[in-house]
Amino acid sequence: MAVQKGRNMMLFVDGRTIALAKSFSYDLNIDTIDTTSKDSGGWNEFVTTQRGGTGSTEAFESVDITATQLLKEDLEAFLISGQPIDYIFGIPANMTTVGEMPTGGWTLPSTGKKGKLIITKVGSSYANAEVSSISADFTFTGAMEDYTGEGV
Numbered sequence: 001m002a003v004q005k006g007r008n009m010m011l012f013v014d015g016r017t018i019a020l021a022k023s024f025s026y027d028l029n030i031d032t033i034d035t036t037s038k039d040s041g042g043w044n045e046f047v048t049t050q051r052g053g054t055g056s057t058e059a060f061e062s063v064d065i066t067a068t069q070l071l072k073e074d075l076e077a078f079l080i081s082g083q084p085i086d087y088i089f090g091i092p093a094n095m096t097t098v099g100e101m102p103t104g105g106w107t108l109p110s111t112g113k114k115g116k117l118i119i120t121k122v123g124s125s126y127a128n129a130e131v132s133s134i135s136a137d138f139t140f141t142g143a144m145e146d147y148t149g150e151g152v
Contacts, residue, residue: 008095010106011057012088013078013117017106019062019069022133024089026055028144053140055117061124061132068105072134075122084116084141093149114147115140 010017011024018024032046062071078085090112094102121137 008091009089010092010109011055012106012108013070014074014085014087015108016068016070016074017092018057018059018075018136019064019071020060022058022060024055024057026053026089026140028053028140053144054120054138055140056135056137058133058135061134072122072124075119075134075136079119079122079136082118084118086114087117088112088114088147090147108149109147110149112147113144115144116142 006023009024010021028051030051031049033049035045035047036043037045062069088108090109092106092108093110094107096102117138117140119136119138121135123135125133125135
């Protein structure tokens with residue numbers, strides 16, 4: 001049985017990856033309403049309503065200026081705008097077995113998931129004797145759809 005290596009999965013926000021990313025995770029959920037009645041035979045009953053999700057990413061803080069990757073300042077600008085941003089996640093089309101970023105940066109995946117998200121939190125950590133890091137939290141807005149290499 002093959003497994004998915006976490007290092008291969010990348011989050012692209014506004015067409016770019018987050019510089020020096022360490023992790024990316026997300027959770028999907030669905031809301032329910034309790035419809036238990038006297039007719040439920042002693043069992044709880046629910047109906048589903050809205051679907052949604054949240055996620056987060058962590059990265060080392062980069063000081064390099066790059067057009068192919070997002071920096072902390074980019075994430076802060078997205079947060080301040082409060083606007084939905086296109087995302088895609090999947091394995092970059094130019095991923096190699098080595099896993100090192102190619103010259104020119106990562107390219108969008110051939111397949112994955114896509115939709116829109118809103119950045120809800122950006123944080124920084126500057127611990128003594130450690131590399132500074134950044135984090136961002138986001139909320140999905142609208143549907144998460146399959147991505148097959150076309151449009152966002």
